[in-house]
Amino acid sequence: MGRRVVLDEECCIGCGSCAELCPEVFEMDEEAEKARVLLAEGGDEECIEDAITTCPEDCIAWED
Numbered sequence: 448m449g450r451r452v453v454l455d456e457e458c459c460i461g462c463g464s465c466a467e468l469c470p471e472v473f474e475m476d477e478e479a480e481k482a483r484v485l486l487a488e489g490g491d492e493e494c495i496e497d498a499i500t501t502c503p504e505d506c507i508a509w510e511d
Contacts, residue, residue: 450509451487452495458506465498465507473498482506 452472454465461480465473472490476483499507 449488450511452484452490453487453508453510454482454484455506455508456481456483458504460504462503464501464503468501469494469498 454473456479459481461475461482463475463482465482466475469490472484472486472495473482474485475481495507495509499509
């Protein structure tokens with residue numbers, strides 16, 4: 448099993464940058480006004496790295 452992308456929804460401020468950069472992996476939960484992970488395993492790793500770097504609250508990370 449490879450690494451997975453995780454998002455700490457409690458720290459998420461709902462800026463939407465991850466969903467905008469990487470819509471196949473992240474989406475916005477309009478009701479909760481937070482992002483969530485759609486595809487924890489897989490997706491474009493470069494895109495996920497961009498989302499990790501762009502997150503203003505450092506809520507996104509890789510988990511082994």
